[in-house]
Amino acid sequence: xxxxxxxxxxxxxxxxxxxxxxxxxxxxxxxxxxxxxxxxxxxxxxxxxxxxxxxxxxxxxxxxxxxxxxxxxxxxxxxxxxxxxxxxxxxxxxxxxxxxxxxxxxxxxxxxxxxxxxxxxxxxxxxxxxxxxxxxxxxxxxxxxxxxxxxxx
Amino acid sequence: xxxxxxxxxxxxxxxxxxxxxxxxxxxxxxxxxxxxxxxxxxxxxxxxxxxxxxxxxxxxxxxxxxxxxxxxxxxxxxxxxxxxxxxxxxxxxxxxxxxxxxxxxxxxxxxxxxxxxxxxxxxxxxxxxxxxxxxxxxxxxxxxxxxxxxxxx
DNA sequence: CTCAGTGCAAAGGATTTGCATGCCG
DNA sequence: CGGCATGCAAATCCTTTGCACTGAG
Numbered sequence: 001x002x003x004x005x006x007x008x009x010x011x012x013x014x015x016x017x018x019x020x021x022x023x024x025x026x027x028x029x030x031x032x033x034x035x036x037x038x039x040x041x042x043x044x045x046x047x048x049x050x051x052x053x054x055x056x057x058x059x060x061x062x063x064x065x066x067x068x069x070x071x072x073x074x075x076x077x078x079x080x081x082x083x084x085x086x087x088x089x090x091x092x093x094x095x096x097x098x099x100x101x102x103x104x105x106x107x108x109x110x111x112x113x114x115x116x117x118x119x120x121x122x123x124x125x126x127x128x129x130x131x132x133x134x135x136x137x138x139x140x141x142x143x144x145x146x147x148x149x150x151x152x153x
Numbered sequence: 154x155x156x157x158x159x160x161x162x163x164x165x166x167x168x169x170x171x172x173x174x175x176x177x178x179x180x181x182x183x184x185x186x187x188x189x190x191x192x193x194x195x196x197x198x199x200x201x202x203x204x205x206x207x208x209x210x211x212x213x214x215x216x217x218x219x220x221x222x223x224x225x226x227x228x229x230x231x232x233x234x235x236x237x238x239x240x241x242x243x244x245x246x247x248x249x250x251x252x253x254x255x256x257x258x259x260x261x262x263x264x265x266x267x268x269x270x271x272x273x274x275x276x277x278x279x280x281x282x283x284x285x286x287x288x289x290x291x292x293x294x295x296x297x298x299x300x301x302x303x304x305x306x
Numbered sequence: 307c308t309c310a311g312t313g314c315a316a317a318g319g320a321t322t323t324g325c326a327t328g329c330c331g
Numbered sequence: 332c333g334g335c336a337t338g339c340a341a342a343t344c345c346t347t348t349g350c351a352c353t354g355a356g
Binding site: 079081082083084087100102104105111113114115116118119122123125126127129130131134135136137138139140141142143144145146147148149150153 | 232234235236237240253255257258264266267268269271272275276278279280282283284287288289290291292293294295296297298299300301302303306
Binding site: 028030049061062065066069085086087 | 319320321322323330331
């Protein structure tokens, strides 16, 4: 019950949040951009451009690429370079929450996963210590598990 | 003196190891491939193809790409998709050891880092647990810290 | 002699850009 | 109205491939 309410609120506020973030960067929240956010919000995993276009036939390739750029620059989505051929896109952490990926080395499929908070803190502490010595300013970490998905074994 | 000896020995065995791995895959350890291994062994960070070509003017683009493929398939090197434009290459874990990366979001520079063994074990345990429930067979994890390098701040 | 490896140039494929048009503010 | 946004097609850029040649076994 509580979870359902939160989910609904979150879905609604994703568009509000996206619109607000775009506005701050002096961009409009056009229908094409809303559709992109819808597609990425519906999928519970990062999507490649072909997957995005398949999910909504109203989207065109070049505008999708352009709008993904705008959304990325505005902090609404994140681009991840999981595979060699296609980039993949997912909602940014403020909208989707912190998580990690299982990446199939054979078919390239990606699955979202979560790990415990204590482990997250241990990771950030360890990375932060290493970064400090090199004058590197941490923004966020990415942790992926590469292996074979159930289908490819 | 001692360090020099160790370095020489290590460098030597990297070539031996690489030659052995290639032989197992029925490939030759040609001069061009040795040069690639030398370049990657000298750099203490992953290199993109342009960086590799700059490091050794004897290397040509297409042969470098082809040989990097052969070396990757033989397990000598690893391809990482850290940035959107260029793939990067580094010696594989059996030759270089397990480590992680600092990736500058502005200039794309990559730096190798190490974190403590207990944290590594915690990561593998957490990822393994998540993978198990989905029938995903773990091979290896990748952990990167994205942020700004000292030059780009 | 044979066949993997090489180098050049051309092809391939994902992503970006030019340009004319549409549409919101 | 003015300028961002869109869609098509052409261009770009990284990477791969075709082909003829070289050299090791």
